[in-house]
Amino acid sequence: MSLRLALVGLLAEEPMSGYDLTKRFELTLANTWSAQHSQIYPELRKLVDEGLIVQTGDGPRGRKVYAATTAGLDAVRAWVTDGQTDHGVRNEGLLRSFFLWLLRPEEAARYLRAESEHWAGMRSRLEGCAPSTSSCRLVIEAGHRYYRMMEEWATWAADEVEAGALEPAG
Amino acid sequence: MSLRLALVGLLAEEPMSGYDLTKRFELTLANTWSAQHSQIYPELRKLVDEGLIVQTGDGPRGRKVYAATTAGLDAVRAWVTDGQTDHGVRNEGLLRSFFLWLLRPEEAARYLRAESEHWAGMRSRLEGCAPSTSSCRLVIEAGHRYYRMMEEWATWAADEVEAGALEPAG
DNA sequence: TGACGCATGTAATCCGTTACATGATTAT
DNA sequence: ATAATCATGTAACGGATTACATGCGTCA
Numbered sequence: 231m232s233l234r235l236a237l238v239g240l241l242a243e244e245p246m247s248g249y250d251l252t253k254r255f256e257l258t259l260a261n262t263w264s265a266q267h268s269q270i271y272p273e274l275r276k277l278v279d280e281g282l283i284v285q286t287g288d289g290p291r292g293r294k295v296y297a298a299t300t301a302g303l304d305a306v307r308a309w310v311t312d313g314q315t316d317h318g319v320r321n322e323g324l325l326r327s328f329f330l331w332l333l334r335p336e337e338a339a340r341y342l343r344a345e346s347e348h349w350a351g352m353r354s355r356l357e358g359c360a361p362s363t364s365s366c367r368l369v370i371e372a373g374h375r376y377y378r379m380m381e382e383w384a385t386w387a388a389d390e391v392e393a394g395a396l397e398p399a400g
Numbered sequence: 401m402s403l404r405l406a407l408v409g410l411l412a413e414e415p416m417s418g419y420d421l422t423k424r425f426e427l428t429l430a431n432t433w434s435a436q437h438s439q440i441y442p443e444l445r446k447l448v449d450e451g452l453i454v455q456t457g458d459g460p461r462g463r464k465v466y467a468a469t470t471a472g473l474d475a476v477r478a479w480v481t482d483g484q485t486d487h488g489v490r491n492e493g494l495l496r497s498f499f500l501w502l503l504r505p506e507e508a509a510r511y512l513r514a515e516s517e518h519w520a521g522m523r524s525r526l527e528g529c530a531p532s533t534s535s536c537r538l539v540i541e542a543g544h545r546y547y548r549m550m551e552e553w554a555t556w557a558a559d560e561v562e563a564g565a566l567e568p569a570g
Numbered sequence: 571t572g573a574c575g576c577a578t579g580t581a582a583t584c585c586g587t588t589a590c591a592t593g594a595t596t597a598t
Numbered sequence: 599a600t601a602a603t604c605a606t607g608t609a610a611c612g613g614a615t616t617a618c619a620t621g622c623g624t625c626a
Binding site for chain 2: 576577578579580581
Binding site: 232236239242259260261262263264303306307309310311315316317318319320321322323324325326327328329330331332333337338341345348352363364365366367368369371372375376379380382383386387390391395396397 | 402429477496536542546561
């Protein structure tokens with residue numbers, strides 16, 4: 231449900247191809263949602279069938295450019311405001327961290343330092359990301375805050391572990 | 401893959417039933433991973449078949465208590481340190497925020513204020529959560545930081561929107 | 571005795587990933 | 599020429615949610 235409407239919303243910014251949309255998810259939306267081309271292409275077909283988007287052009291190599299319809303825009307607006315948002319979180323890095331007490335402290339610290347570096351890398355990647363809309367700017371800011379928070383947390387946790395925090399209970 | 405090993409890891413802390421494990425995911429692990437009972441019960445059966453856990457007791461109403469085996473512990477340790485962690489993020493609240501430029505500013509601000517309140521509520525829920533292990537304490541701290549960050553971000557974003565940030569591009 | 575919480579399970583469906591598969595265009 | 603990138607698609611599988619389904623124990 232989310233992906234479908236997100237695709238329409240992105241096409242509301244400007245007409246794009248499935249390939250372009252895939253890139254959008256890799257870059258700007260990396261801190262928000264993920265989607266592969268194998269999921270995007272079939273979804274675009276369905277959205278055309280349902281009249282939420284239309285193909286407005288083509289290009290070299292079979293490129294197909296789509297745009298949102300008025301019905302599509304209405305559907306996106308309704309989705310954003312209506313109903314309950316799923317606030318469920320799925321953070322595999324944190325889930326693994328839950329079981330660090332089973333490891334030797336030096337192993338646990340190494341894991342956490344690597345996590346910290348990962349998030350630092352994500353943050354610097356986000357630097358080269360220009361906002362397409364006013365609300366995109368807000369979401370990019372959320373990305374910065376998220377990456378920075380995770381980086382700082384992992385550094386803090388590694389320090390804790392190196393100071394012996396894992397010993398008493400493990 | 402993650403859920404299986406997380407179940408074993410939780411059982412390494414202390415023997416528990418599927419019902420207890422479900423509660424753990426609702427409370428302590430709310431900021432980390434989600435799992436319903438309908439996924440947990442079949443998984444426990446498979447884990448028994450594979451020798452990663454054993455049933456060590458029972459109780460009223462058909463309650464079954466499981467514990468991790470040595471093989472199970474080894475599998476958890478290997479999972480935590482080996483291979484690549486999936487750092488993919490899926491945040492529906494942020495995804496919706498991406499399309500706030502399609503709404504009237506007052507609607508967008510209302511949405512963001514509600515988000516802020518949601519995260520504040522999650523944070524206060526986390527207060528009543530006692531850490532079971534040393535590393536659980538670290539993850540709870542991550543939860544606090546995450547909820548606080550999201551709450552502050554949503555408040556900031558609502559302020560921005562009310563100050564007219566949505567106008568120029570929308 | 572009725573409501574609530576404990577406790578377990580299955581089935582259908584949906585969403586998402588991985589892998590498979592192909593081919594055109596552009597730059598070196 | 600040839601490698602990289604652009605560009606689209608399908609199929610198989612696995613993970614996760616929702617809904618269905620049941621029943622015991624405890625407390626008011």
